[in-house]
Amino acid sequence: xxxxxxxxxxxxxxxxxxxxxxxxxxxxxxxxxxxxxxxxxxxxxxxxxxxxxxxxxxxxxxxxxxxxxxxxxxxxxxxxxxxxxxxxxxxxxxxxxxxxxxxxxxxxxxxxxxxxxxxxxxxxxxxxxxxxxxxxxxxxxxxxxxxxxxxxxxxxxxxxxxxxxxxxxxxxxxxxxxxxxxxxxxxxxxxxxxxxxxxxxxxxxxxxxxxxxxxxxxxxxxxxxxxxxxxxxxxxxxxxxxxxxxxxxxxxxx
Numbered sequence: 042x043x044x045x046x047x048x049x050x051x052x053x054x055x056x057x058x059x060x061x062x063x064x065x066x067x068x069x070x071x072x073x074x075x076x077x078x079x080x081x082x083x084x085x086x087x088x089x090x091x092x093x094x095x096x097x098x099x100x101x102x103x104x105x106x107x108x109x110x111x112x113x114x115x116x117x118x119x120x121x122x123x124x125x126x127x128x129x130x131x132x133x134x135x136x137x138x139x140x141x142x143x144x145x146x147x148x149x150x151x152x153x154x155x156x157x158x159x160x161x162x163x164x165x166x167x168x169x170x171x172x173x174x175x176x177x178x179x180x181x182x183x184x185x186x187x188x189x190x191x192x193x194x195x196x197x198x199x200x201x202x203x204x205x206x207x208x209x210x211x212x213x214x215x216x217x218x219x220x221x222x223x224x225x226x227x228x229x230x231x232x233x234x235x236x237x238x239x240x241x242x243x244x245x246x247x248x249x250x251x252x253x254x255x256x257x258x259x260x261x262x263x264x265x266x267x268x269x270x271x272x273x274x275x276x277x278x279x280x281x282x283x284x285x286x287x288x289x290x291x292x293x294x295x
Contacts, residue, residue: 050199069210077181078101079101079103082244088231089184090213091230104174106174181205196211
């Protein structure tokens, strides 16, 4: 087994190209020594990965970040998923004191008024809980796909996250949305009903809208901001900077 995490990431990145997502997950579990965490937004891509983990009893923790502002439909698919597979999706929540201070400072929907307010909100509701979700993890699995946005095209199947000092893997990186949708329909995987109403990328309710005809997949997220900066800061080179209102470097929010 390769001990150097950077070398292991490079080896797995090359190996992922020739196998399917299930084999990629199994490969990660076999090769990465220590805790593996999959963070799910409960969107269709993440539901596919959750299905693969639960159905094949792969020893990977499935965790979601409950910001407190999710759609009712998101909670519904969360419940349906736990009922179907008989497994728990673990939740991380914002720290109460930090959240109270945020709302006291900027108001309940302050994120609409300034980019730094929105970044601060994402920092409290997402970035800090993610830090706790990944505490002690050797590997982090996500549902990122290359064709979701221009920011994501240049990512790898597997990389070494130097900020968090762990291996980060994207097992469906080369899958299209249509291919994911075909898989979930064929396998009977629970999906968020908002996907059928034009919400292709689903985050917090106040920050997500349905797409208009011809818009790209993530256009409905933080639509009031400049297009190149519409990210929440979960997948950045310096998550601490984002949590403190800094600029997003390589954003690709959940």
